[in-house]
Amino acid sequence: MPKIKTKKAAAKRFKKTGTGKLVRAKAIKSHILTKKSTKRKRNLRKTTTTDATNVKSIKKLLPYI
Numbered sequence: 001m002p003k004i005k006t007k008k009a010a011a012k013r014f015k016k017t018g019t020g021k022l023v024r025a026k027a028i029k030s031h032i033l034t035k036k037s038t039k040r041k042r043n044l045r046k047t048t049t050t051d052a053t054n055v056k057s058i059k060k061l062l063p064y065i
Contacts, residue, residue, distance in 0.1 A: 010061040014050065022050040022058055 015023045029044040036044075050058060059065075 004063040006064060007061040010058060011065065014058060014062060014065070016065050017049075022055055023047045024050050 013024060017023055025047055026044045029041065033041060
């Protein structure tokens, strides 16, 4: 069996935690920041776990992570 290639776009966006969950950065933090409150922008800096409905498809993109 040949090795499966990792999708590099997904590898740059997702990391695996010690317990096996997938972590991602939050979206909507790149532009039009003037109308967003300081609290909202601060919370967008944090990472969050990936939703359970998407985990199966993301793990196919990242076979060795």
